[in-house]
Amino acid sequence: MVTSARPQFTAFIGQQLLASGPLAEVAIAVMNASRNPAAPPIIMFADASGQPIDLDLRGTERDVVARLPQPAPDREAATEEASTEPRGRGRPKLGVVAREVTLLPRHWEWLGSQPGGASVALRKLVEEARRANGDADRARAARDAAYRFMSVMAGNLAGFEEASRALFADDRRRFVSLIAGWPDDIRDHVVKLAFSDRAEP
Template sequence: MNNDYIALYNNALIARGDLASIVKATKAIDKDIEPYVFEFESCKRIDLNWHGDEKAVLASLQEEQPTTTGKRGRPKLGVKSKEVTLLPRHWQWLAMQRGGASVTLRRLVDEAMKNPPIEQQIKLKQNQLYNLLSVMADEPGFENASRALYRNELSAFETAIQSWSKDIAELLIEKFNEIVHLQQGKHDDR
């Protein structure tokens, strides 16, 4: 619960902080509202069970544990067996690697995840911001903001969201600035 979360309701920011703070602030505003909650870094939406009072909602957070189903893979470790389609030459190369195909594929994926190219990092940040932005899909300027996001045009983005609530606009610009920072790093490397 140490991550930074935000709660949005009626196109306004109603709380920011850890999940317990979000629940407490939301229930203090109105016990019957169910805001959109996002983990701010990833802009991933978090579904909470808002039924009951503050204590009940917090208790439901503690009870939620990931469930594992199926027997393949190593479910206790979070390993899931899925199909991978490769050409015969790829399977031959993998078979010659120390540890076998699964170990080699995990190692290659881990290396790629540690050092993604800047273009991939920018695309990830754009998609994350779009997840958050999509809550405002009915607001005027949404389409222009979306286009500006994927064009990396901060000034056009700011213009598109200028009529939105100040707190939401500030959050969105804070996230957009992460993209600008990556874009500047891309140009500095040339």
Template sequence: MELTVFEDARLLARGTVADVAAKMQSAVARGGSVLAFDDATGKVVDLDLRGTPQEVAARHAEAPARRGRPKLGVKAREVTLLPRHWDWLSGQRGGASATLRRLVEQAMRAESATSRQAQDAAYSAATALAGDRPGYEEAMRALFAGDTAGMQVHMAAWPEDIRDYVGRLLKATPA
């Protein structure tokens, strides 16, 4: 997980938990207000900063996937469907997994998933970092209207690091 960390309205660090833990601990020790954001979602991530930076990184390390087809990059997940959904899926060409993959691919092509995910990430970060700043509501209206230029105008009074991060999230494409 890639993080971006802010101390108040200033960009403090960017990277993995291991990369940013020491800087976060230092900022907290001097009384700074620190927020860490998951760059994939724009959401605030709560980190337990007790211990050394190495202990913090180890505590927040992602557990390895144990199911699926790891050599192919496939992670097993659970899908909860009603019995009638499973009945329909089992009758489809290629079985349930192949049908679900086809349906997901169609949906991803049909809607602008990348754009929507980037919008949601930008909204989450902007709300946490600038929800009380002038122009916030107008900037969010422009964001969801797809008016990037208008959004930039309404964010002009925000600190540069916040403007840059929200803009970076808006341009990001999910992996």
């Protein structure tokens, strides 16, 4: 069984890294740092998307943690469970959602002739495409996350436009060279977002 890593989050105070890790840990670090009225602006990011996130940090640490959004169920675990459970209508606890798919009659005819019917055949096709395009999809998601993060944290830094072009051209050497003069924590984090997943199977 392959288990996906838990989502990671990163917070910056000014141009310096404040905390990185699970959401609860980072949220508590942000809450404590924000109590200093002289603290520089603090921004928290979801590493998977590179998007800034806002949390309600009022109250005690327990209050803050209790209000945090819960992670989505592990899709790989759900897939394994689906293969061992008896078939049922809808299977809502596995996250199966009925949606409309528009196909030509010959497509429906072919799907209907497959073992398990149209739904099983479509799921198999999607999983095969995910496996075939997995590396490209991960690279695109990493690039997009890095760009969103650097747009917020480095949009006014020297070389941002050129670095963005190098990032989207997947020119790692030029990209790293162009951001070499950025603040250390910002530079290191954007490189981590952009390229750390490239060696994953």
